[in-house]
Amino acid sequence: MNTHYWIWYPGDFELYHAMKQNFSRVERGMGWPAYWKSEGFRNRVIFRRTYDLQSESEFTVYSDAVGYVLAGNRKYPFGKKIRCSSGETEISIHAACIETFPAIYIEGNEIYSDGEWMAEDYDKPPVNAGYSRYFTRLDQKPSRWEYSERIYDPVNVSSVGNGVLYEFETELTAALEIRCRNGFRPLTVYCGESREEALDTVNCYYSCSPDKNTGRCPRCAVRFAYIPDCSRDELEVRAVHQFIDIPVRAEFYSSDELLNRIWNVAAHTFTLCSGVFFIDGIKRDKWIWSGDAYQSFFVNQYLMADPDINRRTLLALRGNETMTTHINTIVDYTMFWLLGVRAHYDAYSDREFVSMVRNKMTALMDFCEGQTDENGFLVGRPGDWIYIDWADLDREGPLCAEQMLFAQCMKTMAWMYGLFGENEKVEEYETRYRGLCSRIDRYFWDEEKKAYIDSYVSGKRHVTRHANIFAVLFEIADERKQGLIMEHVLRNDRVPQITTPYFKFYELDVLCRKGYLAEVLQMIREYWGGMLDRGAVTFWEEYDPEVPDDQQYDMYGDRFGKSLCHAWAASPIYLLAKYFVGLQITDGEKGEYRLEPHLEYFSFLECTLPVKDRQLNMVWDGENLTKNWFDSIEDSRIE
């Protein structure tokens, strides 16, 4: 039997689950839904397809929506077998639902539901229906994601105060399951990413009471669980880790034991943050942030190479066609979405997806272009958030780093039009791109400081790393300026350091591109190694070596505000794979790549990385480099 899929209007699945995701944050018993416009799914759709049947054929349409099937000229209800005679038959399926997106499942030999069906929403021209490889069975509901589960028993159980502390081998997103050996009694469980958090029953983020019937607590981030007023003998506690099984297709094993540990912890961090969507962190915010997701696309390419999660995340972030607010309320995050489409294409040559979102790309760009000043600099609307980074930028007037992103968006639009052979538009955007770049140079380049300044309006000529990193990363600066920037900004200790792993990602990327590999390796060892030294089993949202140990979990003025498992801290995967192992995908469709390893830093190295559908395994024994291909992930595991 051919695979049958649940189908829906493309994007609805993502918009619905994005709301579930973005409304799932909980803080000390309070729901904390994401503070931006939530885009709704469609409530009324039609699915259409015309078959030319060789012989009589039967099919049945299933749906929880309200509606009917029109086959030829006759109407049929859902759930009833329909017989079509041979020849051409037009079938349309009308479906409406308020609470969730309308989805249908068609069972039959010739006539069944898949992505070849067309969907309409009474607004735009017909498009191919949306579907997911995770929803292929009639007994599923596309509005409910079924997680994979793995049971973890605690690795450590200890009495603390009048209660018991349970420790698991690593951080999980788990539903704790608690059984009282003497029969149910009400209990409160305090969860923590750290031992300190679990034991702090006032300040810890998650506390819960097991359900009377199942003994289960709601799914949350947990490494430690503390239950007061009980004894070790009374309870059986285990964690049911709930996750989406996106296979990890990469491994890294080198002569540098610290790097190996960093890779593994980064990989674990990243998989925890890779669910229905790329989220920022698993304790907090559990939200889909565009800037964070953009970086995840790069890590994904080298760790899981799963294009589906990219697509889901991009569709969830962007929302519906019309754009009236910035993504996550942040102007730069709007632009990272556009750059994200390009990053996705570069990794997987997914032309179909670009085609699907091209109207969303143009609407986004129109939206931004309506928010420029007299020089064509993007300034947003009053109240819009210009973020770039948690850093002391001079934010008076147009911000330089923002214009760098804006220029890169124009380049991306030219690329997109090129993909579809629309040369006039390519030229238009290339011209705009060059114009903006030259205005950036005119207004923001400071020949004396040999750097781009944050703002030309304030007169302060303040230099930070951010705009200069983008200038090199996006090659907006010419060769000469790039050289000056490297010397006078990036390798200049008097320019304040980047403090977030978020922007460290871009900085280290630029350093790698410019060949400062030894320095980058050292930074990875120090910065990420520093977290390991402090007991990290996943990498953190922020890490400042100068902060005393007992304040390492503080953030946003909150005792345990810092997320200890944050996707943007997984960048060593990307840096090591791309610049040290040296793999670059040159054609995602054909599986073409370039391999330029820098083996001088290792006495031996064995590494597996995904290339299209296969795994490329490389072994460097200090003298020779051998390559092997594995079709299955299991076979490619490094022993």
Added chain:
Amino acid sequence: MNTHYWIWYPGDFELYHAMKQNFSRVERGMGWPAYWKSEGFRNRVIFRRTYDLQSESEFTVYSDAVGYVLAGNRKYPFGKKIRCSSGETEISIHAACIETFPAIYIEGNEIYSDGEWMAEDYDKPPVNAGYSRYFTRLDQKPSRWEYSERIYDPVNVSSVGNGVLYEFETELTAALEIRCRNGFRPLTVYCGESREEALDTVNCYYSCSPDKNTGRCPRCAVRFAYIPDCSRDELEVRAVHQFIDIPVRAEFYSSDELLNRIWNVAAHTFTLCSGVFFIDGIKRDKWIWSGDAYQSFFVNQYLMADPDINRRTLLALRGNETMTTHINTIVDYTMFWLLGVRAHYDAYSDREFVSMVRNKMTALMDFCEGQTDENGFLVGRPGDWIYIDWADLDREGPLCAEQMLFAQCMKTMAWMYGLFGENEKVEEYETRYRGLCSRIDRYFWDEEKKAYIDSYVSGKRHVTRHANIFAVLFEIADERKQGLIMEHVLRNDRVPQITTPYFKFYELDVLCRKGYLAEVLQMIREYWGGMLDRGAVTFWEEYDPEVPDDQQYDMYGDRFGKSLCHAWAASPIYLLAKYFVGLQITDGEKGEYRLEPHLEYFSFLECTLPVKDRQLNMVWDGENLTKNWFDSIEDSRIE
């Protein structure tokens, strides 16, 4: 205690319930959701208010949504009492919900929920929260409308074939309740608006099986119910009529017994079609149609004078700010929405509502103005439905009647801007209006035919009543042309007659305005009286006296396709009240009116009509006219 209200983002309540309404149509076991774009509600909103408290005060926020309360700098969960100290306190309530619109209820002495709270949707500037006088209790759910109920026992029970036919005194929207005296057994009930429909178990629209526990069938239109394979003694059947109690505030009792019956049946028809919204009919489509609703606004004014149902209907029809498709997919129905806002204002001087929807008005007008041809005539987009009426119009090129509506829209825009003192925009729209009118005259007026022709493109110079009715109704034609139209079109039997009560409404309105009251009275007696002669207890969607009795229920090629209880057939209420009783509201706010009765058609007449909050009762005994005012509806009842 001051009235507490459930509050939500304004319009969300209407959009949610509009979907429930428009998805509620059922035909022979199949759901038939309305075939147009359904506008979704918001999923993430904030409610804000700042209080200056004289003393300490407590309040509790209730909601089924996910979220929290921020009072001062502290967060609180829903459902927990919050204490504020005296002085200024900013309160914001954050709420998210996927399945329905987020709604909250705040209980407290000083701090409680009402329409003074502001609502935000992360998109547009803050607006006053939405609320309804029907949702004031904490134990309610705004997503569920609680109908009033009245029990009807059958007035006639008869054995037919091997089953039993139950007849109720009139048509109802009822949940049948069926009890088997010998304990539950599966049964099928066939419902009908007519005896014929109920007995036709194949072609009747609604059949259902009572719920095992409650004995209840789903709510539907029913006057007759047939249950095969049972005996009269076995069952107890009653109808639980479910309705929204919008009090009827008008009565008409005259020397003309037929007119009295027509008034009463029209009133019953209209109240049945007045629920959460004005719908077309109670059996079918049960949808909210803009053209139908526009006429209902006029009847409402004289029968119930309830501005709330107008507001709900207008908000439901128009959807969200951005306009991408025509209302109900029909270009003229989009324009009737705009005219509907004006009609609503004329009746109730509801400036607040106009202010609330003014952005929706301008967006709608922009949408239409983007669909004009080189002469500025509205032509819609390819595939858009230009309806006007079920009639043989020459539809080649721009349609004249459509341009008449378009001109009236421009006049309405000028009026709207005038209301808010924006004189430049008033002038702009008045200029546009004059320009369009003169182009209509130039292209569509045919001096030889002394009429506006449907189309100037086809060369056929086809004359129908429709454009000419609008030309007089909207006073687009000058006095001379109006005279010619009355003579050569409206009172010319060679011009095909209007066949729908829908357009009869406009035709009779024009005839009344022009003083042809005797003719109108005769038409009402014949046309509506004709339905009564055929046993109507409610007025029909369509009525053609020439059709044989046994085909009177046919429509759309369907044996029982015709709706026998259709709002647009209730126009005698409006015509009799406005032109014969002669009441015109001149200021809805102040309750000012003009009374110019035409008593020459009656030897006595007693009539009660709503004027603002009171009921005006008039008695004409053939010699004297006396007026009385009643504050309560009960007191004003004619004995």
